[in-house]
Amino acid sequence: MSPVSVTTYIEVKTFYALQMRLLDALDIEGYAATFTEDGVTDHAHRGEKVVGRAQLIAGANAALPRYANGAVRHWNDHYVIEEVDENTINVSYCSLVTRTDKAGNVTFEPTFFIEDVLVRVNGELQAKSRTIHRDEPSPVAIAAAAAREGAA
Template sequence: MYAEVAGFYARQMRRLDEGDAEGWAATFTEDAVCRLSTRLEAMRGREELIAGARAAATAIEAAGELRRHMTGMFEIEERPGGFLHVRANTIVYATAASGASRVHQVCTCTDTLVRGTKGGRELLVKDRWIVVDGT
């Protein structure tokens, strides 16, 4: 199960890092909720997730940076009803056009994952709570 969850986050974060807002949002349920400690309002549903990811990609491009999410240290608990409760840490690196990299932020992410409809093999985020260190 650890390898499956780690693979899910690797694919999900790569989509976000590559600016694939639609592909990233497709890793959430249609009615998912995503809350960040740096935002006043939660993003609800895939359309809001797409809009949020697009806005982030635009801001990152305007800053002349690349961002890379390195997610690990997974704590995985199976819950009744087939849910997975996952807690992980993410370090977000920002790389300037000059090639200089820095830590942009460090986060703790707590997710509820569910099985999708593709034969029960696909994981999807139902609920996400991201706490950015220092907020």
Template sequence: MTVNAELYAEVQQFYANQMRLLDNLKIEDYAATFTPDGWIEHAHRNERAEGRATMIAGMYAALPRYKGVVVRHWYDHLVIEPSDGDSLKVSYYTLVTRVDKEGHVVFEPTFTVDDVLVRINGVLHTKSRYIVKDTPTD
């Protein structure tokens, strides 16, 4: 199914706003971009956070890892598929960078992410996020 340019741009804008919240450590605001029962699963760590409160607690626990660095999440190659009702399945690649005070850049591993987005009062929210670390298949 073809996705029109308006919807594609809306989804890109959603992610741009969502990741700026995360990168600027506005954790509660970032969590609010998820549905109240939303979840994030990091398959490579066998770790799943269900609900906003659990997400927030996990992000605060991870803050020491990001002390003294600027973190940026880079998303690209979005594939958007309309799904049940008004939901969207979105698959994309992501790269995370960390820059220290001297300007040295560290690249995190790349990931493939599968989201389900839903509308609440006309506004997109993430219902689920499934994150897989990219690893070669021999």
């Protein structure tokens, strides 16, 4: 795997800018169209896998009422973009998710780490798979805290 060209880097960043806006606008059909027909979203942290656009759309429609109380926004950072082959790109990044209610109050969902595989189909990028990991307190820190506790 190798770092992508600057052109591909910006193509990928723009893909996410547009895809995240569709997601946050709750444009379910538009968001589903940014995945391949057989695209997979794997919510690894809750062992739930959504396979194909039809299932993605059905699940998102069922979840729609949950967003009535707040506008959702995803804030991504730390993109690492790697070329697997000419038409396959691995992208990983972190995501902070906000909800802004009618009064303007902002609340937060947990933070996440995401691993995507993008493919170029007829010259356009699409997501072939998305694997979502919820951030958890570090086992290393937990062990260090327990060791200190034991030593105290």
